Amino acid sequence: MNRSQKMIVMKTKVWLTTAVLALLWAADVHAQQDPQFTHYMYNTLSVNPAYAGSRGSLNVSALHRQQWIGFEGAPMTQTVYAHMPLPNEKMGVGLSVVNDKIGPLNQTFIYGDYSYTVRLTSAVKLAFGIKAGLNMFQPKIAGLSTIDASDPSFVNSTLERSIKPNLGAGLYLHHERWYIGASSPRLLENKFNLNGVSANDTNTVKEIRHLFLIGGLVFPINSELKLKPTVQTKLVKNAPLSLDATVEALIRDQFNLGVGMRLGDSFYGLVGYQFNDQFKAGMSYDYTIGPLRNVNGNTVEIFLSYDFFFRNDKIRSPRYF
Numbered sequence: 001m002n003r004s005q006k007m008i009v010m011k012t013k014v015w016l017t018t019a020v021l022a023l024l025w026a027a028d029v030h031a032q033q034d035p036q037f038t039h040y041m042y043n044t045l046s047v048n049p050a051y052a053g054s055r056g057s058l059n060v061s062a063l064h065r066q067q068w069i070g071f072e073g074a075p076m077t078q079t080v081y082a083h084m085p086l087p088n089e090k091m092g093v094g095l096s097v098v099n100d101k102i103g104p105l106n107q108t109f110i111y112g113d114y115s116y117t118v119r120l121t122s123a124v125k126l127a128f129g130i131k132a133g134l135n136m137f138q139p140k141i142a143g144l145s146t147i148d149a150s151d152p153s154f155v156n157s158t159l160e161r162s163i164k165p166n167l168g169a170g171l172y173l174h175h176e177r178w179y180i181g182a183s184s185p186r187l188l189e190n191k192f193n194l195n196g197v198s199a200n201d202t203n204t205v206k207e208i209r210h211l212f213l214i215g216g217l218v219f220p221i222n223s224e225l226k227l228k229p230t231v232q233t234k235l236v237k238n239a240p241l242s243l244d245a246t247v248e249a250l251i252r253d254q255f256n257l258g259v260g261m262r263l264g265d266s267f268y269g270l271v272g273y274q275f276n277d278q279f280k281a282g283m284s285y286d287y288t289i290g291p292l293r294n295v296n297g298n299t300v301e302i303f304l305s306y307d308f309f310f311r312n313d314k315i316r317s318p319r320y321f
Contacts, residue, residue, distance in 0.1 A: 041214075063079045069300065090118075091117070107138070134164070169187065192207075214231070215231050268284055272303070
C-alpha cells in the first residue's frame with residue numbers, strides 16, 4: 001500500500017469514527033420502536049439512505065413480515081422501496097415506504113432518499129446519505145377494553161391520524177465483496193398526542209432515535225460455494241442491545257441457505273433463489289426463544305427484489321448486497 005492509499009484509509013477511518021460518535025450522541029432515547037427484519041441485509045435502504053443507488057441499477061424490493069403468528073394484535077410490517085443511481089453515478093436517489101402495525105397502533109413512514117458517493121480507491125466507495133419524509137401515526141385505542149373503564153388515556157382518544165416530518169442520515173462504505181454502514185433513519189423526536197387535546201406523559205407517544213450499525217462480506221470457499229456473514233446492531237440508550245448475526249451459504253451465486261440469531265429473542269433460517277440476473281426471492285422463519293415462545297406461532301418473512309436494466313452493459317458481476 002503506497003502513501004497515498006494509506007492517507008485515504010486513514011481519512012476514511014476518521015470520517016467513520018466521527019460519524020458513528022455523532023450518531024451515538026444523537027441516539028439519546030429510552031426504548032426501541034423501529035421495526036425489525038430478518039432479511040435486514042436485503043432491506044438496507046429503510047434504515048440507511050446512503051445505500052441509495054449502490055446496486056448500479058434501478059432496484060425495486062418488497063418485504064412482508066408477519067410476527068408471532070396466531071397471537072392477537074401481533075406486529076405486522078411491510079416495506080417497499082426503489083432506488084437508482086443518477087447518470088453521473090456519484091449520486092443516488094430512492095423512495096422507501098414502511099408500514100408497521102402492532103395492536104391498535106399503526107405507523108407508516110414515507111421517505112425520499114439521497115446519496116452522494118466518493119470513490120476512495122478503484123474498488124472502495126464511501127457514500128453519504130440523507131432521508132426526509134413523513135411519519136403517519138394512526139392510533140385506534142378508543143375501543144379497547146381496559147381494566148379501568150374510565151381511563152382518560154383511552155376513552156378520550158379522538159385522534160385518528162397525525163402526520164409529522166422527520167430526517168435521517170447515514171454512511172455506507174462498500175466494496176464488491178464487503179460493506180459497513182452507520183445510520184440513524186429518524187433523528188427528530190416527534191411527539192404524538194393520543195387524544196388530540198392536550199399532551200402529557202400518559203397520553204403522548206414519542207418517536208425515538210435509533211442507531212443502526214451494519215456490516216457484511218462474501219468470501220469464496222470454492223468455485224461453487226461462498227459464505228456470506230452479515231450483522232446488524234441496533235442501539236438505543238436505556239434499551240437492551242439488539243443484535244442480529246447471520247451466515248448464508250451461496251451456491252453457484254444462485255441459491256442461498258442461511259441461519260442466524262437475534263440476541264435474546266430468536267433463531268431463524270433463511271432460503272432464497274436468484275431466478276436470473278434481475279429477480280431474487282427469499283423466505284425466512286423465526287423460532288422465538290423469549291418469553292412468548294409458548295404462546296405464539298413464531299414469525300415468517302417473504303422478500304422480493306428486481307433489478308431493471310435499461311442499457312446493454314448489464315451488471316458484469318453478481319450483486320451480493
